[in-house]
Amino acid sequence: MAVTLSDVARAAGVHPGTASRALNPATRARVSPATARRVLAAANRLGYLPNSLARGLRTRRSYTVGIMIPDLTNPLFPPIVRGVDEVLGPAGYSGLVANTDNDEGREELLFAALRARQADGFIVATARRHHPLLDRMAEADVPMVLVNRTTDNRAIPAVIPDEVAGVRAAVGHLVALGHRRIGHLAGPQGLSTGHGRYRAFLDAMAEHGLEPGPIAFADAFTEAAGRSAGQALLDAAGPRPTAVIAGNDLLALGLLDLLGDAGLDCPGDVSLVGFNDHPMLSRMATPLTSVRIPQREIGAEAARLLLDLMAEPGPPKQLLLPTRLIDRASTAPPAAQ
Amino acid sequence: MAVTLSDVARAAGVHPGTASRALNPATRARVSPATARRVLAAANRLGYLPNSLARGLRTRRSYTVGIMIPDLTNPLFPPIVRGVDEVLGPAGYSGLVANTDNDEGREELLFAALRARQADGFIVATARRHHPLLDRMAEADVPMVLVNRTTDNRAIPAVIPDEVAGVRAAVGHLVALGHRRIGHLAGPQGLSTGHGRYRAFLDAMAEHGLEPGPIAFADAFTEAAGRSAGQALLDAAGPRPTAVIAGNDLLALGLLDLLGDAGLDCPGDVSLVGFNDHPMLSRMATPLTSVRIPQREIGAEAARLLLDLMAEPGPPKQLLLPTRLIDRASTAPPAAQ
DNA sequence: CGAAACGATGCAATCGATTGCCTCGACGTT
DNA sequence: AACGTCGAGGCAATCGATTGCATCGTTTCG
Numbered sequence: 001m002a003v004t005l006s007d008v009a010r011a012a013g014v015h016p017g018t019a020s021r022a023l024n025p026a027t028r029a030r031v032s033p034a035t036a037r038r039v040l041a042a043a044n045r046l047g048y049l050p051n052s053l054a055r056g057l058r059t060r061r062s063y064t065v066g067i068m069i070p071d072l073t074n075p076l077f078p079p080i081v082r083g084v085d086e087v088l089g090p091a092g093y094s095g096l097v098a099n100t101d102n103d104e105g106r107e108e109l110l111f112a113a114l115r116a117r118q119a120d121g122f123i124v125a126t127a128r129r130h131h132p133l134l135d136r137m138a139e140a141d142v143p144m145v146l147v148n149r150t151t152d153n154r155a156i157p158a159v160i161p162d163e164v165a166g167v168r169a170a171v172g173h174l175v176a177l178g179h180r181r182i183g184h185l186a187g188p189q190g191l192s193t194g195h196g197r198y199r200a201f202l203d204a205m206a207e208h209g210l211e212p213g214p215i216a217f218a219d220a221f222t223e224a225a226g227r228s229a230g231q232a233l234l235d236a237a238g239p240r241p242t243a244v245i246a247g248n249d250l251l252a253l254g255l256l257d258l259l260g261d262a263g264l265d266c267p268g269d270v271s272l273v274g275f276n277d278h279p280m281l282s283r284m285a286t287p288l289t290s291v292r293i294p295q296r297e298i299g300a301e302a303a304r305l306l307l308d309l310m311a312e313p314g315p316p317k318q319l320l321l322p323t324r325l326i327d328r329a330s331t332a333p334p335a336a337q
Numbered sequence: 338m339a340v341t342l343s344d345v346a347r348a349a350g351v352h353p354g355t356a357s358r359a360l361n362p363a364t365r366a367r368v369s370p371a372t373a374r375r376v377l378a379a380a381n382r383l384g385y386l387p388n389s390l391a392r393g394l395r396t397r398r399s400y401t402v403g404i405m406i407p408d409l410t411n412p413l414f415p416p417i418v419r420g421v422d423e424v425l426g427p428a429g430y431s432g433l434v435a436n437t438d439n440d441e442g443r444e445e446l447l448f449a450a451l452r453a454r455q456a457d458g459f460i461v462a463t464a465r466r467h468h469p470l471l472d473r474m475a476e477a478d479v480p481m482v483l484v485n486r487t488t489d490n491r492a493i494p495a496v497i498p499d500e501v502a503g504v505r506a507a508v509g510h511l512v513a514l515g516h517r518r519i520g521h522l523a524g525p526q527g528l529s530t531g532h533g534r535y536r537a538f539l540d541a542m543a544e545h546g547l548e549p550g551p552i553a554f555a556d557a558f559t560e561a562a563g564r565s566a567g568q569a570l571l572d573a574a575g576p577r578p579t580a581v582i583a584g585n586d587l588l589a590l591g592l593l594d595l596l597g598d599a600g601l602d603c604p605g606d607v608s609l610v611g612f613n614d615h616p617m618l619s620r621m622a623t624p625l626t627s628v629r630i631p632q633r634e635i636g637a638e639a640a641r642l643l644l645d646l647m648a649e650p651g652p653p654k655q656l657l658l659p660t661r662l663i664d665r666a667s668t669a670p671p672a673a674q
Numbered sequence: 675c676g677a678a679a680c681g682a683t684g685c686a687a688t689c690g691a692t693t694g695c696c697t698c699g700a701c702g703t704t
Numbered sequence: 705a706a707c708g709t710c711g712a713g714g715c716a717a718t719c720g721a722t723t724g725c726a727t728c729g730t731t732t733c734g
Contacts, residue, residue, distance in 0.1 A: 005691055015714045020692055027693090032712060049453040053393045054690035057719045062390060072415040079410050085436055094450065097434045099422055113431060116386040253620065280617040283590065342721060352684050357722060364723090369682060391720035394689045 003046045011042040019043075023050070056118060065306060066114035066122045067095045070102045076276055076295065077125060080147055083299025084123050091307055093120070100126050108133060115142075121306045123299070127151045127158075128190050143309040145302040148293075150192045150318070157309065157316040159302040161293035163193065166323035167200035168207070170245050170273045170291055173325055175208050178333045179243040179271060183213035183233055185255055187221050187247030194221070197247050197275065213241040218251050226254020234258065242270060242334035249274035249281065249290055256286060256330075267332035277326055287328035294321050340383045348379040356380075360387070393455060402643060403451035403459045404432045407439045413613055413632065414462060417484055420636025421460050428644055430457070437463050445470060452479075458643045460636070464488045464495075465527050480646040482639040485630075487529045487655070494646065494653040496639040498630035500530065503660035504537035505544070507582050507610045507628055510662055512545050514670045516580040516608060520550035520570055522592055524558050524584025531558070534584050534612065550578040555588050563591020571595065579607060579671035586611035586618065586627055593623060593667075604669035614663055624665035631658050 009019035014035060021027040022039035031039075042048075056062040067084060069077045085095055096114060100107040107126060111133065114122070121143035127134060129152045137144060138156045146158035174182055184201045187194030198215070205212045214236035218229035226246065233244065233255070246252035252274035259266050266272050266286050274281070277292035301319055308314065346356035351372060358364040359376035368376075379385075393399040404421060406414045422432055433456065435447040444463060448470065451459070458480035464471060466489045474481060475493050483495035511519055521538045524531030535552070542549045551573035555566035563583065570581065570592070583589035589611035596603050603609050603623050611618070614629035638656055645651065 004689095016691075017693075017715075018713050021713085024692085030712080035712080049449060051394070051690050052454045053390050053399060054719090055692075056390045057388070057394055057690080057721095058692045060719075072419055073412070075410075075412060078415060081434070082409055082436060094433055094435075094454065096431055097418070098431075099419060112386060117389045117431065278617075280615075280621070283621050284617070285620060285622045341719095353721075354685075354723075355683055358683090361722085367682075372682080388720050391689090392722075394691095394720080395722045397689075 002051070003048045005048070005050070008039060008043045008046060008048045011046060012038045014039060023048075060118070061120055062118040063093050064114075064117060064119050065093055065095055065303075066111070066119040067097045068100060068107065068110065068122060068124045068126045069097060070100055070126045072097065072099050075279055076148070079295035080125065080299035080302075083296035083301075084147075084303045085299075086296075087300045087303035087307070093307075095123070102126070104133075111137075121145075121310045123147055123302050123306060125149065127156075127192065129192055129195060130190070141313065143306060143313070145306045145309065147298050147302045148193065148295075152192075154318065155316050157305055157318065159298050159305065159319040159321065160192070161298065161323045162320040163196040163323070164200040164203070166275065166291035166293070166325070167197050167245065168204045169323070169325040170275075170289075171201065171204035171208065173289075173327065173331065174243045174245070174271060174273065175210070177243075177271070177331060180210060180334075181213045181239060181241045181243075182210070183236075183241035183244040184215045185226065185230055185233055185244055185246040185251050186215060186217045187251060188219055189217060191221075194218075194247050197245075201245060213244075214238065218247065218254075221248050221250055223250050223254040223257070226251035227258055228254075230255035230258045234262065240270070243272070243331070244270060245273045245275075247275060249276050249278040249288060252288055252290075252330075256288075267330050268335060271331040271334070273325075273331060281326075282328060286330050289328045289331040290326055292324045292326050294323070297321055339388070340385045342385070342387070345376060345380045345383055345385045348383060349376045351376060360385075397455070398457055399455040400430050401451075401454060401456050402430055402432055402640075403448070403456040404434045405437060405444065405447065405459060405461045405463045406434060407437055407463045409434065409436050412616055413485070416632035417462060417636035417639075420633035420638075421484075421640045422636075423633075424637045424640035424644070430644075432460070439463070441470075448474070458482075458647045460484055460639050460643060462486065464493075464529065466529055466532060467527070478650065480643060480650070482643045482646065484635050484639045485530065485632075489529075491655065492653050494642055494655065496635050496642065496656040496658065497529070498635065498660045499657040500533040500660070501537040501540070502657075503612065503628035503630070503662070504534050504582065505541045506660070506662040507612075507626075508538065508541035508545065510626075510664065510668065511580045511582070511608060511610070512547070514580075514608070514668060516671050517547060518550045518576060518578045518580075519547070520573075520578035520581040521552045522563065522567055522570055522581055522583040522588050523552060523554045524588060525556055526554060528558075531555075531584050534582075538582060550581075551575065555584065555591075558585050558587055560587050560591040560594070563588035564595055565591075567592035567595045571599065577607070580609070580668070581607060582610045583612065585613050586615040586625060589625055589627075589667075593625075604667050605672060608668040608671070610662075610668060618663075619665065623667050626665045626668040627663055629661045629663050631660070634658055 006016050009016040019039045022031045022036040098110040125147045127146045127149040131151045150158040186198040189195045214233050216229040216233035218225035274288045274290035277290040281288045343353050346353040356376050359368045359373040437444040462484045464483045464486040468488045487495035523535040526532045553566040553570035555562035611625045611627035614627040618625045
């Protein structure tokens with residue numbers, strides 16, 4: 001059916017081994033220019049496509065990397081995947097995208113399937129702060145790079161947004177507008193993003209010499225979780241905060257619903273800042289101020305790191321990429337007391 | 338390094354061939370139950386993972402399918418990919434997602450790469466009405482199923498939304514509200530979606546005994562294209578339409594911007610209907626009425642069709658999945674004349 | 675009791691590409 | 705003229721799993 005190396009060799013009148021060397025740029029110097037030309041011509045004429053399965057079996061490299069994503073329908077991830085592909089493709093690698101659905105069992109299964117496929121490395125967007133599976137993989141020297149989220153195990157390389165700078169910019173912006181009582185709708189503390197932004201919030205408030213306002217913890221990065229934790233935040237003792245920084249945009253949107261239900265205006269009564277800069281934010285009824293993270297670059301940098309790592313193991317690097325506050329209509333000076 | 342079949346066989350005290358038969362449920366009946374148990378136990382104990390490259394080389398199946406997507410960052414596609422994965426995964430297949438960026442050259446390259454990887458079949462979301470590459474692949478009996486978009490070549494199986502019903506619902510809704518002069522902001526006519534919705538618009542208007550209002554053609558399904566074609570539509574001769582049906586949501590959003598710039602209100606001056614039901618539409622400043630298409634089901638059905646096709650070639654089926662009009666605030670009765 | 679039948683398992687070829695090693699011939703050197 | 709050197713290319717093993725065929729021992733039946 002398909003054209004094989006032997007077919008090409010026969011057509012060019014050489015041994016398959018010779019044809020292989022002629023076709024591979026790295027070994028081409030080992031055959032005479034005339035032979036190389038004949039083989040290349042024959043390959044072109046026959047429409048030869050090397051069988052990657054056979055090659056991978058022999059060379060123990062599949063030129064495949066696994067991309068573990070918690071939920072592809074979350075718009076945070078597709079640009080990361082594209083960034084990864086943009087770097088991996090030209091290097092001859094293909095990315096195998098796997099959706100874990102935030103399910104540990106599925107994750108375990110998918111990792112096994114990808115290792116059975118001899119994936120050469122992994123880009124992982126599903127890291128939790130405590131993640132035994134990843135620890136085991138790191139132990140086994142499986143090349144991998146975490147994206148967006150990291151683990152507490154600093155032995156695993158990662159490319160993540162600079163959350164500290166992002167949160168600091170958000171707090172700075174609100175303080176400059178005149179806010180003093182600022183709350184935090186924190187994300188899941190089992191994830192580096194949720195935890196990192198929470199810590200960064202406390203630090204940034206301290207830098208300004210301010211007491212942190214009410215804080216509530218959501219147990220997922222979803223609108224629903226944002227609503228229930230948001231309720232806890234609004235119910236907290238003491239005066240209502242004049243501004244809230246949310247762990248991400250979805251949490252912020254959940255809180256926004258709640259404010260509407262309670263007859264409160266955003267930004268009139270409460271200013272709100274999100275995180276991630278979800279694509280359609282500027283068209284919302286209340287355009288949300290948010291911290292943008294360089295998704296594509298995160299993916300691209302992670303892929304570059306992974307390529308290096310697959311070429312030769314090195315020390316685990318952690319890369320922080322800059323974030324930027326996008327100021328929209330959900331933040332304004334606090335109402336006069 | 339990795340555990341191979343021979344390792345398992347040795348541990349179980351049998352020949353690799355026997356171990357292979359014991360491990361494969363389909364051939365397990367050919368070994369004695371006791372042996373099967375021993376082999377399974379050994380495989381578990383050693384953590385054996387079959388090398389899919391080796392298996393694929395021998396069986397000429399890679400258990401991989403290529404998923405061709407024009408742009409993964411368009412929220413239309415991720416749910417389709419998930420639907421595909423949900424069906425393919427349990428069947429033992431992995432999906433290799435490839436982004437073509439709407440670029441024919443890239444598409445050709447990616448197809449070649451996937452065929453080199455011995456992909457067993459393809460899910461294709463990048464079809465154009467005239468698409469020689471797909472024609473060639475169909476000619477070569479490569480198993481494939483188109484999703485969302487189809488080609489004019491009906492020899493290729495496809496799973497697409499029922500655009501005729503969707504557009505008919507949209508027109509019916511507008512007519513019921515009292516609109517008579519209805520325009521169409523059509524998508525690219527080189528795509529089945531753009532063309533199909535345009536034809537469906539003409540037909541639906543005729544069913545109601547109405548002349549179609551002004552029509553403009555966008556050359557891409559983007560907000561920018563929606564703005565420029567939208568301008569042409571507003572500039573068209575004759576009275577302004579009281580309602581417009583757009584080829585998809587992004588075109589509608591482009592037109593919405595334009596209306597705002599022109600000081601026109603939606604739905605006060607012009608009602609607007611989109612297509613695809615982009616996820617954040619309900620939270621927009623003007624929540625957009627849109628035709629929802631069952632993205633996940635499209636992916637899942639396509640995957641099922643592809644599995645059938647890979648098992649045994651059959652006649653090309655075309656599947657139409659039902660759409661649903663989601664009524665929001667961008668449609669209202671026309672202003673009194 | 676012997677032969678046919680059958681169940682269980684071993685044997686070895688095979689998929690297609692890569693690569694270490696060997697051979698062969700041409701050329702240069704002394 | 706003999707020998708060493710070197711470049712080109714052929715040979716065959718190899719990666720790991722699958723599978724048609726052969727083999728061997730046991731059972732069954734006439």
